[in-house]
Amino acid sequence: MRPSDTGARRRFSRWIPAIAAPIAIGVGVVLVPLQAQAAVDLPDLTPAELLELAASSEVDALSGTIEQSSELGLPDLSGLSGPMGGGPGDDDGDGASATDLDDLISLATGTHTARVYLDDEHARLQVLDPLAERDVYVSETDAWVYDSRAAAATHLVFPDEAELEALRDVARGEAAEVRDRLEAELGAPLPTPDEVLERALAALDESTEVSVGSDARVAGREVYELRLEPRDDDTLVGAIAVAIDGEHGVPLAASVTARGADEPAFRVAFTDVSFEAPDASVFAFTPPDGTEVTEHVVPVPTPAELEQWRAEAEAAPPTDGERMPRPIVHGEGWSAVVELPVGTAPAFGAESGDSSAGGEASAMLDSLTESVDGGRVLQTSLLTVLFTDDGRVLAGAVTADRLLDAAASGR
Amino acid sequence: MSSSALLGSELLTLFRRRRTWAMLGALALIPVLIGIALRLAGPAPAGRGPAFLSQVTENGLFVGVTAMVVATPLFLPLTIGVVAGDSIAGEASHGTLRYLLIAPAGRIRLLVVKYLAAAAFCAAATLTVVVAGTLVGWVLFPIGPATLLSGATVSVGEALVRFLAIAAYVTVSLLGMSAIGLFLSTLTTVPVGAMAATAILAVVSQILDALPQLEPLSPWLFTHYWLGFGDFLREPPVWDSFGDNALLQAGYLAVFGSLAVGRFLTKDVLS
Incomplete structure (x- = not known):
């Protein structure tokens, strides 16, 4: 043995x-x-104090990695974006719109990683796609948007400092004027920012429960959590949480959770962050050879033009025929429903299938939406969109039934 | 025989085999085919085909990276599967295993040596793809400063250093798979079985990684970071995926290495 x-x-x-x-x-x-x-234990703060901390934040340099994830409960779209994935190379308009749609879909589903760099004069966002990259470089005078997959760059040139300064003078003058008039009307000095914050919080409190949640750690830093919970039972939004750095007051994470869900439907958060100024070389960009460059100049009106516009607007109030119909808002607060009247939203349905891109887009909408009495509904965990048969579009963070009510009653 | 001498003779045996050279030749053929096809057919439209393909005709340096994108999902794992799956089972099927084990406490040492030889083959295979690609691109296309994913342009020298870093990344990516192959190889005396099982596991893992329903599982799959080597073509280079990948592969090495040790130490070696 x-x-x-x-x-x-x-x-x-x-x-x-x-x-x-x-x-x-x-x-x-x-x-x-x-x-x-x-064991994260920061000194306790009230919501107002926490907001003040965030407002007083003076961070102008940082670098870090951001992760964004969405779980909106949309049907799986990979089969849809597949056949359209070849879009970026097509130089016609269809290709471009298909790419935009792809980008939207890719944002609404799955996980994305990006790096951000900031210093006091520059900013850069680097979206890390698999074997590809999208970049936004912003400086004081211009901005570059670069897409490696399409090998295309867009150059935005900001207006001269002098022109902006002239506009700023006008704005400052008007602000002072308004302030004087208000103080004269009230017979007292205007409230300080603190008082404004208090009043705003009080007003917010009617619709939303604002609280400071438990301290946590985001990207290795101790953070406060500011929670906003709608008091309105009709809305799909359960809670919005923002994580604010306990030392610098910078928001480091934000998430939106649907009512009744445990995991956030949308979340964006730093996975690592450093508050030291990044090396200047990360902000340098010159479009590489072989890149298709589109130039845009951002127009800025001169003070004289501004005057003229205002005079014109006052002289001739817009008539209904000329103006685009405005979106109608039903209800208020969290369960507000926005309605685009007939004609403002792109037509959707069988009759719009005249071009191939339109056909593809409507096929895509068909498979995303489900048919209900009186239209089609796109349902996500946070947002619902109703396309009525008569061409109106209604959207809101509410249930489909609420949208159908609003569509039927117009209220 | 000392351990280093044993490793030396193992490497000699591996790289003297005609099969090893045939596999390296097949890998070198990938950039050659890509280069010739593009030379004959003209530039590929941007956004079609594997990443970097459209850049090849402007800058031959990208042949190597394009070939790596093509080779990583299937061809590289196939060849690694052959080498790692053959490591123990091949000796057993030839009847040479028991002679290798005559030295006392030789089993763990033999496993380590076999694993290191497989790792050396991983490095040789990835280098073959990158070097052959660079040579092909240099012969067939103009060579110049390379445009990175971020839109920055780097000199030819720096581009070559980055390509070598990519070869190193892919080598590290394949280490976990080599450990799986070594373990499977200790289970059987039929080398083909271990080879096929290893290569199939790599494919299965990539399929699981592509299923959105299994997203929580995907960071744990050994193929998850395989195409993350593009991070070396950003400016500044991003090291996150390299670190995550190395950690993941180390985990696979620990688990399947120790499984291989357990199996091999308790196994009755009859041939």
């Missing part, structure tokens, strides 16, 4: 590493995040 017993024991001992390795990995996987979350 003895020899075979020790033999079995020795056999077993040789499997010990094979048992220990997964256990060690499992413990590590559980413990490392736990340790990161452990």
Whole structure:
């Protein structure tokens, strides 16, 4: 008995590493995040104090990685974007619109990673797509938008500092004028920013419960959590949470959770962040050879033009025929419903299938939406859109039934 | 025989085999085919085909990267599967395993040596793709400063350094798979079985990674970061995926390495 017993024991001992390795990995996987979350205790703040901390934030340089994830409950779209994925190379208009649609879809589903760089004069957003990249470089005088997959760059030139300064003078003059008039009417000095904040919070409190949640850690930094919970039962939005850095007052994460859900439907958060100024070389951009460059100059009206516009607007109030019909808002607060009247929204349905892009888009909408009495509904966990058969579009963070009510009653 | 001598003789055996050179030749053929096809057919439209393909005709340096994008999902795992799957089972099927195990406490050492040889083959395979691609591009197309994904342009020298870094990234990516192949190889005396199983696992893992319903699982799949080497073509280079990938592969190495040790130490070697 003895020899075979020790033999079995020795056999077993040789499997010990094979048992220990997964256990060690499992413990590590559980413990490392736990340790990161452990014992964050920042001094308690009221919502007003927390907002003041955020407003007083004076960070003008940082670099970090942002992760954005959406789980909007949309149907799986990979099959749809696949056949349209070849779009970027097509130089006609269809290709461009298909690409935009792809971009929208890719934003609404799945996870994205981007890096941000900021210093006091420049900003850069670097969206890390698999084997591709989209970049936005912003400086004081111009901005570049670069897409590696399409090998295309857009150059936006901002107006001269002098022109902007002239506009700013006009704005300052008007602000002072308004202030004087208000103070004269009220017979007292205008409220300080603190008082304005208090009043705004009080007004917000009617529709929304504002609270400071439990302290946590985002990107290794201790953060406060500002929670906004709608008091309105009709809305699909359950809570909005913003994580604010306890030291610098910079928002480091934000999430929107649907009512009744545990996981956020939309979340954007830093996974690492540093408040040191990044190297100046990361902001440098010259379009590489072989890039298609589109130039845009951002127009700025001169003060004289502004005067003229205002005079024209006052002289001839717009008649209904000339103006675009405005969107109608039903209800208020969280459960407000926005209605685009007939003609303002792009037509949708069988009759719009005249061009191939329109056909594709409407096929896509068909498969995204479901048919209801009186139209088609696009339902996500946070937002509902109703396309009525008579061509109106209604949208809101409410249930489909509420939209149908609004469409039927016009209220 | 000392460990280094054993490793040396193992490497000699591996790189003297005609099969090894045939596989490296097949890998070198990928950039050659891409280069010739583009040379004959003219530039590819932007946004079609594998990433970087449209850049090749302007700058031959990108042949190597394009070939790497093509080779990573299937061809590289196939060849690694052959080498790693053959490591123990091949010796067993030839009846040479027991002679290798005559030295006392030789089993773990033999496993380590076999694994290192497979890792050396990973490095050789990825280098073959990059080097052959660069040579082909240099012969067939103009060569010049390379445009990175961020739109920045770097010199030829820096581009070559980045391509070598990509080869290193892919080599690291394949280490976890090599450990799986080594473990499967200790299970059987039929080398083809271990080879096929290893290559199939790589494909299955990539399919699982592509299913949106299994998204929570995907960061744990050993193929998850395989195409993350594009991060070395950004300006500034992003190291996050390299770090995550190295950690993941180390985890696979620990689990399947220790499984291979457990299996091989308790196995009755009869051939």
